[in-house]
Amino acid sequence: MKTSIKIICILSIILLSACAGRNKQKQGAADNIEATNKKEITDRWTVERITEWYNHQPWIVGCNYVPANAINQLEMWQEETFSPELIDKELAWAEDLGFNSLRVFLHYLPWKEDKEGFYQRVDQFLEICQSHNIRVMLIFFDDVWHPNPKSGKQPEPTKGVHNSGWVQCPGIEILQNLGEHEASIKAYVKETMKRYKSDKRVLIWDLYNEPGNPNTSSYGDIELKNKETYSLALLKKAFQWAREVNPTQPICADVWRAGDADLNKLDAIDKFCYKNSDVINYHAYFPLDKQKKVVAELKKSNRPLLATEYMARTANSTFENSLPFFKENKIGAYNWGFINGKSNTIYPWHSWQNPFEKEPKVWFHDIFRKDGTPFSTKEVELIKSLTQN
Template identity: 50%
Template sequence: MTYRVGWIPLSLLLLASGCASLGSKAVEQWSPQEANAWYAEMPWLVGCNFSPSTAVNQLEMWQRETFDPATIDRELAWASKLGFNSVRVYLHHLLWEQHARGLLHRMERFLDIADRHGIGVMFVLLDGVWDPYPQLGPQPDPIPHIHNSGWLQSPGVEILRDPARHEELKGYIKGVVGHFRKDRRIHAWDLFNEPDNMNDPAYVQFEPENKAELSLMLLKKVFAWAREAGPTQPITAGVWAGDWSSDAKLSEINRFMLEQSDIITFHSYANLAETKARVESLQRYGRPILCTEYMARPAGSTFAEILPYFQEQRIGAYNWGFVAGKTQTIYPWDSWTKSYKAEPDVWFHDILRPDGTPYDVQEVTLIRRLTGR
């Protein structure tokens, strides 16, 4: 069967258009049956969390002065050659405040490039990870040998800790989702990445003690705003920590994410046995399951161990990182507390070197075999 990137079943398009004419009426959460109908028409979604190697963070990727379509085109061509058909890509709310039309224009360009290479996109709208004080303008150079030293939270702590300011994000969420709500090049909307992450040890001293409570307050609003925008694509927020094995053991924020998402998404940087246990704990929701972050080689989360299982179970698979570059995610998380002077023998994340050659030829061979390339 030939698939079109971002293909949406006609029944769901009719549902969405009926519930969200001109983006003016909220869509309801998809039923498990509707979610599974959507997924049945998709290929096995496999790809990576993508940031061009020339960007240290989300702002450097998307701001007009540093947007780099040539690198994006080259690197997504390499992704396509691996058989990747989907990428997960982070945005930032400050880009909307800076110049909304400019952001939408660059998103259109990115989607055009990805579509030419047969790749759909899952956009991430907000992020609770790393630096809680984002600023527009020129971004800092990476700190040598430090994992993701320039990555930014969206929103920053100054908005998150003040619920009265949460409304400042409404225009961004509704504006972006609403603009692209019928765009078949978009596979899904990931509304808030790891919202309750305390970022220990890198930034824990700057985090509010009640971050989970504050993030849940914001998350509830973000889900409502996204649904008000009337997307024809599924919306989700992924669980990443805690015990998901039964309803009684769920944290309040995990319960909300799992019960409100159209499709179930999760993170696992664990070995195969633990990853299987996490998947099995999520199957009770009866919805499609996508792993939106995995693959940390020293932790036992490797392509050889995990990807064949995901293919067998038809679980969407997005490893962290692609081309080694300014995010420096070849270095492990402990690079924030342990000194590294040179490239580690075993890369933590990423697949290719900046010239497109693989870190591990056997890995690339395996990926291509599993994706049919």
């Protein structure tokens, strides 16, 4: 009996050891997969790779674009209001200026409600851009202006108010409940990137415009509390999803509060964007002296720079004091605004507090009227002199 018990014990020990060994082997394999995945999704382009890519590009110059008849991203991309003929007409003016790139906002809602139709419209838009020798920076998310986007008919512009109808993406309802919507939001990013990951018409991916913007002077009373925490969570996931796709184009997100010209003062969101973007994308509404200080600081990254928003005339950010500097330093440049349309961005930011009764003498943003007449012939001549030489 004792012998039998000993044999059973020995066999049990052998069996447990074998199981433990197999479990350890499985755990080791799982750990290796996790480590590999982690490496893959954090594999930022090296300085050498992004520099080589950038050296093969012309000086990147263009604008943030929305058609004149669209008050926001939804009106641009929804089937009922998508306007390829108008886009074609307006992009002919952009081509004439010498613009070779546009920064363009996508939106989750048109994708969610009509994915195939949405992609057909994006394809058509890219075809129009290509016909005008323009390549596109596509943006997935945006934390600026109205926090509750809704599909369907969009509101008319509020008279004399800057960007009165622009909407956030995905909006605060999804942002604060990301776990419930993550599968769909992830698919929006990854399926779109997979579709265009090798498409030469797409120049760059901008994952998130101004993440964490509290919109204090416009929608602050209905905004998320601790919004930056939620935005940072989505920002990190967006980078993870993008790295998993591994597109041929570089990815980035906005360092939009670099105004202190001190990298040590960047908040958590801007610091994450700075440390994870392939190319440094920053917002540049500065006069020239401050612009130089900010650029000197950002150049410490040894990466190419893109000023993805600039030109607010009455804030002393102008074509005259910015664009020659950008070209001299081969900094990509996208001014905000193109056509004086439903976005109302000829009015300044503070029009939210004091709406304008009539058109301002000096436009805040934008270059052309709806008929193609420039706000300033002198500005147009300057732009052409820099883009066409």
